Amino acid sequence: MSDEKKKALEAQIRAFVGKPVGPVVVGRDPVNEPMIRQWCDAMGETHPAYLDADAAKKTVHGEIVAPPTMLQAWVMEGWAMHEGYDEPKNEQHRLHKVLADNGYTGVLGTNTEENYTRYLRLGETVKALTVIDSISEEKATGVGIGYFITTKTTFENQDGEDLGSMSFRVLRFKPANAQAAASKEGESKATAQKPSRIKPPMGHDNGWWWEKVASDGVIPIQRCTSCQKLRHPPRPMCDACGSQGFDAIAASGRATVHTFTVIHYPQFPGYEYPIVSIIVDLEEGERMASTLVDCKPEDVSIGMAVEAVIHEDEDGFKIPFFRPAAR
Amino acid sequence: MPTTLHNEAAVAGIGQTAYTKNSGVSELQLATEAVRKAIDDAGIQPSEVDGLVTYTMDSSDEVEVARTVGIGDMTFWSQVNYGGGAAVGLVAHAAMAVATGAAKNVVVYRALNGRSGQRMGQGVSGQIISSDLIHWSWYMPFGLLTPASWIALQARLYMHKYGATSEHLAHVAITQRMHAQKNPNAAMYGKPMTMDDYMKSRMICEPLRLFDCCQEDDGGCALLITTPERARDMKQTPAVIRGVTQASFEGQEQMTSFYRDDLAWLPEMELAAKRVYEMSGLGPKDMDAACLYDAFTPEVLMQLEAFGFCGRGEAKDFVTSESLTLGGALPNNTHGGLLSEAYLHGVNNLAEGVRLVRGESCNQPDKVDHVLVTSGVGVPTGAVIFGKD
Numbered sequence: 001m002s003d004e005k006k007k008a009l010e011a012q013i014r015a016f017v018g019k020p021v022g023p024v025v026v027g028r029d030p031v032n033e034p035m036i037r038q039w040c041d042a043m044g045e046t047h048p049a050y051l052d053a054d055a056a057k058k059t060v061h062g063e064i065v066a067p068p069t070m071l072q073a074w075v076m077e078g079w080a081m082h083e084g085y086d087e088p089k090n091e092q093h094r095l096h097k098v099l100a101d102n103g104y105t106g107v108l109g110t111n112t113e114e115n116y117t118r119y120l121r122l123g124e125t126v127k128a129l130t131v132i133d134s135i136s137e138e139k140a141t142g143v144g145i146g147y148f149i150t151t152k153t154t155f156e157n158q159d160g161e162d163l164g165s166m167s168f169r170v171l172r173f174k175p176a177n178a179q180a181a182a183s184k185e186g187e188s189k190a191t192a193q194k195p196s197r198i199k200p201p202m203g204h205d206n207g208w209w210w211e212k213v214a215s216d217g218v219i220p221i222q223r224c225t226s227c228q229k230l231r232h233p234p235r236p237m238c239d240a241c242g243s244q245g246f247d248a249i250a251a252s253g254r255a256t257v258h259t260f261t262v263i264h265y266p267q268f269p270g271y272e273y274p275i276v277s278i279i280v281d282l283e284e285g286e287r288m289a290s291t292l293v294d295c296k297p298e299d300v301s302i303g304m305a306v307e308a309v310i311h312e313d314e315d316g317f318k319i320p321f322f323r324p325a326a327r
Numbered sequence: 328m329p330t331t332l333h334n335e336a337a338v339a340g341i342g343q344t345a346y347t348k349n350s351g352v353s354e355l356q357l358a359t360e361a362v363r364k365a366i367d368d369a370g371i372q373p374s375e376v377d378g379l380v381t382y383t384m385d386s387s388d389e390v391e392v393a394r395t396v397g398i399g400d401m402t403f404w405s406q407v408n409y410g411g412g413a414a415v416g417l418v419a420h421a422a423m424a425v426a427t428g429a430a431k432n433v434v435v436y437r438a439l440n441g442r443s444g445q446r447m448g449q450g451v452s453g454q455i456i457s458s459d460l461i462h463w464s465w466y467m468p469f470g471l472l473t474p475a476s477w478i479a480l481q482a483r484l485y486m487h488k489y490g491a492t493s494e495h496l497a498h499v500a501i502t503q504r505m506h507a508q509k510n511p512n513a514a515m516y517g518k519p520m521t522m523d524d525y526m527k528s529r530m531i532c533e534p535l536r537l538f539d540c541c542q543e544d545d546g547g548c549a550l551l552i553t554t555p556e557r558a559r560d561m562k563q564t565p566a567v568i569r570g571v572t573q574a575s576f577e578g579q580e581q582m583t584s585f586y587r588d589d590l591a592w593l594p595e596m597e598l599a600a601k602r603v604y605e606m607s608g609l610g611p612k613d614m615d616a617a618c619l620y621d622a623f624t625p626e627v628l629m630q631l632e633a634f635g636f637c638g639r640g641e642a643k644d645f646v647t648s649e650s651l652t653l654g655g656a657l658p659n660n661t662h663g664g665l666l667s668e669a670y671l672h673g674v675n676n677l678a679e680g681v682r683l684v685r686g687e688s689c690n691q692p693d694k695v696d697h698v699l700v701t702s703g704v705g706v707p708t709g710a711v712i713f714g715k716d
């Protein structure tokens with residue numbers, strides 16, 4: 001991202017600081033025993049002051065009270081929370097969307113601090129106001145560069161009595177791998193990884209072949225340096241003379257289709273279907289498996305003249321294909 | 328010491344689990360159930376078994392099977408490579424072991440959750456292949472990832488060369504489906520198929536349609552192999568091994584032998600035929616039934632030629648004349664085979680070969696003295712002839 005673009009982005013996000021994320025949120029239910037019981041069950045909380053009316057009578061509260069750490073639970077919006085930020089519903093969502101649209105697609109909750117003023121009594125209604133409190137400078141972190149966003153929430157009861165507060169910090173970041181892709185393309189939009197074809201392992205006996213395809217743009221054919229016999233696929237010894245020495249010649253690329261199949265199913269990610277798969281006889285006499293491109297499945301035939309073309313995938317992998325030979 | 332495996336060993340027991348699409352149990356449980364049933368079928372005790380053979384692809388190790396089943400001391404075990412090509416190899420290894428005295432009673436087995444677990448049809452990937460990953464890498468980047476795609480390349484050339492058509496392939500599929508209608512343990516039991524059904528099935532890898540391809544199943548199958556002398560003292564009529572061999576031909580690859588002169592021919596099967604016929608002193612005319620490996624229909628046509636049931640290029644005429652049905656010249660895969668019973672990697676075809684010799688097939692021909700059973704096509708493979716004692 002250029003400095004200019006970054007300045008513009010930072011100006012845009014800093015305008016959110018100090019803004020309430022939305023109107024005051026009023027708890028959907030007053031503080032009540034069933035909700036307390038459910039929360040205690042879920043958390044494994046067993047203190048009788050929260051659960052047993054008789055026992056609670058003997059405490060300083062004189063009745064059941066809500067656990068203090070339950071404070072935020074009273075104003076949570078419930079199932080609606082799962083709906084995500086496609087349609088920003090409040091200022092916090094809008095802020096996050098601005099950052100996501102600029103490549104800061106990762107979110108990591110980092111820490112939360114809560115202060116409790118007192119225990120909540122049955123029948124009290126909880127109200128909360130959340131404000132975007134601060135946005136950090138751009139930081140480099142282990143997961144990628146990003147901004148820490150802190151929101152502060154204050155809680156009151158129906159009469160405006162202070163119940164406590166909470167600050168919540170998240171890191172909004174550019175995932176490290178997306179960063180590399182973004183910088184390569186000279187723009188900040190994070191690109192999703194497209195599935196690609198299964199790559200060959202680059203071993204002693206075959207790696208050189210693929211490297212030569214990529215560097216020289218040709219189909220190499222392994223040749224015994226002792227008796228000159230050609231062989232494909234490559235192997236570490238000449239089956240005619242036993243020599244381990246080899247070099248390679250570049251195939252002319254002229255070939256004929258020995259046999260073929262049109263693959264419809266099953267379909268694997270990273271390949272486009274149907275695939276016209278071919279075994280070709282190279283002009284030099286060796287045979288190889290490949291793919292026929294620029295040819296409709298119904299037009300391929302045994303004996304058809306084809307020519308090599310080095311195809312490059314979006315991820316830069318180079319692989320020799322064939323196409324119908326030019327007349 | 329025997330110089331060939333002619334009449335040196337016999338199958339004395341067979342066992343199989345239910346063949347299902349979701350066993351809900353481990354492969355070890357399937358393996359041990361099949362092994363235990365083969366031992367019970369022979370009428371001996373697990374403690375009398377002293378050898379085990381399975382596939383390199385099998386996930387149930389020999390000692391795990393032994394401990395689970397209650398097999399005690401063992402003096403022989405081995406694993407055979409190359410997928411379905413291993414089927415007959417199991418019998419060959421066990422026969423060698425009992426013939427030489429390396430072991431007395433050997434159980435061979437294969438069990439897989441081939442539908443609910445790792446499916447063959449899902450093809451190869453970098454994850455499941457290790458030592459031969461480079462071999463597969465000459466095909467994987469090009470999308471040649473499944474057995475159907477590899478066999479289709481060979482089938483296309485065979486059909487082109489000899490004028491075989493989808494109708495010819497259909498005869499193989501329809502005949503075996505018909506056989507499966509008498510086999511309650513078959514996946515396709517109760518599901519007969521017409522030529523129209525076949526033609527309407529979707530293309531997988533041209534020219535192979537869905538119904539040219541075998542099942543994918545969960546199950547286990549096992550055979551108990553011992554000497555003919557011991558087998559005669561056991562519970563069942565022995566199926567004597569008249570000849571058995573493994574066979575890999577020059578230029579062989581696993582599923583991708585695309586570099587030999589004639590791709591419309593199976594030279595490893597021709598080698599297997601030559602060997603088992605020599606060993607047994609028998610020929611194609613002596614075979615009363617067969618279980619030719621049938622992961623894909625064109626494989627059956629090509630094997631009919633390699634084993635001399637008809638001349639080169641003549642299988643298309645052989646299959647259309649109802650030769651593969653009960654009452655035909657060579658009833659083939661009378662249980663339904665891999666196409667219609669189950670894909671137990673060929674071991675279920677061996678079990679059917681034994682049943683045919685015993686006279687226990689669900690589609691039993693009148694007279695069965697000899698049955699030919701083969702293993703995987705396109706891979707290093709093998710053939711065995713079972714005979715009536």
Ligand SMILES: [Zn+2]
Pocket residue numbers: 224225226227228229238239240241242243
């Ligand atoms: Zn040489």
